[in-house]
Amino acid sequence: MAYEQVKVKTPLILRLLPVLSVLAFFGAWQMVVDREIVPSTMLASPIQIFQLFLVKWTEVNPDGALLSQHIWTSVQEAFAGYLLALLVGIPLGLAMGWFVVVEGLGRPIFEMIRPIPPVAWIPLVIFWFGIGISGKIFIIWIGGIVPCVINSYEGVRMTNPTLVQMARTYGATDWQIFKQICIPSALPMVFGALQIALALCWTNLVAAELLAADRGLGFLITMGRKLALPDMVLLGMIMIGLTGVVIGIIINYFEKKLLAGIRR
Amino acid sequence: MKDETHPGQTKIVCEDITKIFIQKGKQRVHVLDHISLDVKENEFVVILGPGQSGKSTLLRIIAGLETPTEGRVLLDGREVEGPGPDRGLVFQGYMLFAWKTVMGNVEMGPKLRGVPKNERREIAAHYIHLVGLDGFENHYPHQLSGGMKQRVGIARAYANNPQVMLLDEPFGQLDAQTRYFMEKETARIWETEKRTILFVTNNIDEAIYLADRIVTMVGKLPGRMDVVYNVDLPRPREHTDMAFLKLRHEITEASELTL
Numbered sequence: 438m439a440y441e442q443v444k445v446k447t448p449l450i451l452r453l454l455p456v457l458s459v460l461a462f463f464g465a466w467q468m469v470v471d472r473e474i475v476p477s478t479m480l481a482s483p484i485q486i487f488q489l490f491l492v493k494w495t496e497v498n499p500d501g502a503l504l505s506q507h508i509w510t511s512v513q514e515a516f517a518g519y520l521l522a523l524l525v526g527i528p529l530g531l532a533m534g535w536f537v538v539v540e541g542l543g544r545p546i547f548e549m550i551r552p553i554p555p556v557a558w559i560p561l562v563i564f565w566f567g568i569g570i571s572g573k574i575f576i577i578w579i580g581g582i583v584p585c586v587i588n589s590y591e592g593v594r595m596t597n598p599t600l601v602q603m604a605r606t607y608g609a610t611d612w613q614i615f616k617q618i619c620i621p622s623a624l625p626m627v628f629g630a631l632q633i634a635l636a637l638c639w640t641n642l643v644a645a646e647l648l649a650a651d652r653g654l655g656f657l658i659t660m661g662r663k664l665a666l667p668d669m670v671l672l673g674m675i676m677i678g679l680t681g682v683v684i685g686i687i688i689n690y691f692e693k694k695l696l697a698g699i700r701r
Numbered sequence: 702m703k704d705e706t707h708p709g710q711t712k713i714v715c716e717d718i719t720k721i722f723i724q725k726g727k728q729r730v731h732v733l734d735h736i737s738l739d740v741k742e743n744e745f746v747v748i749l750g751p752g753q754s755g756k757s758t759l760l761r762i763i764a765g766l767e768t769p770t771e772g773r774v775l776l777d778g779r780e781v782e783g784p785g786p787d788r789g790l791v792f793q794g795y796m797l798f799a800w801k802t803v804m805g806n807v808e809m810g811p812k813l814r815g816v817p818k819n820e821r822r823e824i825a826a827h828y829i830h831l832v833g834l835d836g837f838e839n840h841y842p843h844q845l846s847g848g849m850k851q852r853v854g855i856a857r858a859y860a861n862n863p864q865v866m867l868l869d870e871p872f873g874q875l876d877a878q879t880r881y882f883m884e885k886e887t888a889r890i891w892e893t894e895k896r897t898i899l900f901v902t903n904n905i906d907e908a909i910y911l912a913d914r915i916v917t918m919v920g921k922l923p924g925r926m927d928v929v930y931n932v933d934l935p936r937p938r939e940h941t942d943m944a945f946l947k948l949r950h951e952i953t954e955a956s957e958l959t960l
Contacts, residue, residue: 597796599792599794599796600796600798602766602784603790603792603796604809604813605766605783605784606764606765606766606784606785606786606788606789606790607786607809607810607813607814607861608784608785608786608813608814609813613813617809617812617813618798621798621800621801622800624800
C-alpha cells in the first residue's frame with residue numbers, strides 16, 4: 438500500500454500574522470499622529486512620510502538635493518570605502534597571518550587603530566579633507582578594514598599545519614605555500630569578512646554623514662533636525678534601512694555566485 | 702618508470718635515535734629511546750605498535766619534520782636535515798587539498814617544483830591510473846569515498862617520484878572491508894612501482910599482509926624497538942593462510958607480554 442504524501446500546511450491565520458503586525462504598527466502610528474497624542478513637531482505620520490517621499494523625487498528644497506541624489510551619494514561613498522577596505526585589508530591580513538615580519542610590523546599599529554571607533558576620526562578628517570566625499574570614504578575605509586584584516590589573518594592562521602608540512606616535504610618555498618595553501622584555506626573566512634565589512638561600512642557611512650556632509654542620506658536626517666521637520670528625519674531613516682537591505686541582497690547574490698565556483 | 706634497482710643496498714639508517722619533547726617549557730616527554738633501524742632499498746618495512754608507542758614520531762623524524770634529540774637519520778648515507786621531495790608522506794587523515802581536484806592534488810608536488818604543465822599532467826595521470834582512479838581526475842575530495850581519498854594521497858606522494866614512501870596509519874579511518882581492499886591495492890601498487898616503504902600501523906593483519914619485515918614497538922613510552930620479524934610469505938598473501946595465521950599468533954603472543 439502506498440503512503441499518501443502528507444502536506445503540512447501552515448494555517449492561514451499564522452501566515453497572516455506578519456501582515457497583521459505590520460498593519461497594526463503603521464495603523465497605530467498613523468492614529469497616534471492624527472489624534473495628536475504626540476505633537477506633530479515630534480513625529481510625522483506614515484502618510485506624511487510617504488507624501489514627502491514622492492515629492493522628494495522631483496523637489497530639491499529644502500535640503501538642496503533630490504532623494505535619488507542623496508541615495509546615490511551615500512551608495513557611492515559606501516562602495517568606494519568598502520572596496521578600498523577590501524583591497525588593503527584582505528592582502529594585509531593574509532600577509533600578517535603567514536609572514537612573521539609583516540605581522541611584527543603591522544600588528545602593533547593595527548591593534549592601536551582597531552579600538553578607535555571610526556566616528557572618532559571625523560574631526561581630524563574634516564581638517565584633512567573637508568566635508569566632501571573623500572573624507573567619508575576615509576572613515577568608511579578605516580572602519581571596514583578591521584574585519585577584513587582580522588578574518589583574513591585568522592583564516593591563514595587556521596590553515597591545517599599538516600598541509601603546510603606536506604608542502605615543505607615537496608620542497609615548496611614560503612611564498613608558494615602562502616599562495617597555494619594558506620590563501621585557499623583562508624578563503625571561507627575572507628568571504629565572511631565581505632558581509633561583515635559591508636554592514637559596518639553602511640553603518641559608519643551614516644554616522645559620518647550625520648556629522649560632516651553636504652549630501653547623502655545621513656545629511657538628509659541632519660537637515661530634517663535642523664529645520665525641525667520630523668517627516669524628513671524619518672524619511673532619511675527609512676531610506677537608510679531600505680537601501681541597506683537592497684545592498685545586502687545584491688551582495689548576497691554575488692557572494693553565492695562567487696562561492697558556487699569555489700565551493701567543494 | 703623506475704631505474705635499475707639494487708636489492709639489498711641500505712637506503713635508510715636510523716642511528717640510535719632518541720626523542721624527548723619538552724612541553725610548555727617544563728615537562729619532558731620521552732617518546733623514543735635509542736632506536737636503530739636499517740631499511741634496505743625497495744624493502745617494505747612495517748612499524749607495528751599500539752597507540753602512544755612513538756611510531757609516528759619516528760616516521761616524522763625520518764621525514765625531517767622533527768629533529769631527533771639524539772642520533773641521526775641517514776638517507777643514502779647523507780644525514781637528513783629537513784623535509785624533502787625524496788621522501789613522500791601519506792597521512793592518517795587524508796590531508797587532501799579540499800579546493801583542488803584529484804588531478805590538482807596529485808600534480809601539486811611537481812607543480813611546486815616547477816615542472817612544466819604538460820609534463821606534470823602526464824606524471825599525475827600516470828599515478829592516478831596506478832592507484833585506479835581513472836575517470837575521477839576532475840572530482841573534488843568531498844565527492845570521493847574514504848578509500849578513494851587515500852588513493853589520491855598515495856598517488857600524490859608517488860607523483861614526486863620519491864625514493865622512500867612514509868605512510869602513517871594511512872587506513873586507520875577506513876572501515877574493515879575497505880581497509881582489506883586498500884591493503885591489497887597497496888601491495889599491488891608497490892609491486893608495480895617499487896619503492897622503499899616505511900608503513901606505520903597498529904593492525905597486526907595489515908602488517909603481516911604487507912611487510913617484508915615487521916618492527917614491533919613496545920606498548921608504552923618511551924618508545925623502544927621490540928622484536929623484528931622477517932615475513933617471507935609468498936605474495937600475494939592470504940589472511941587465512943596457515944603460515945599467515947601462525948605468524949599472527951606469534952606476534953600477538955609476544956606483544957601481549959610487552960604490554
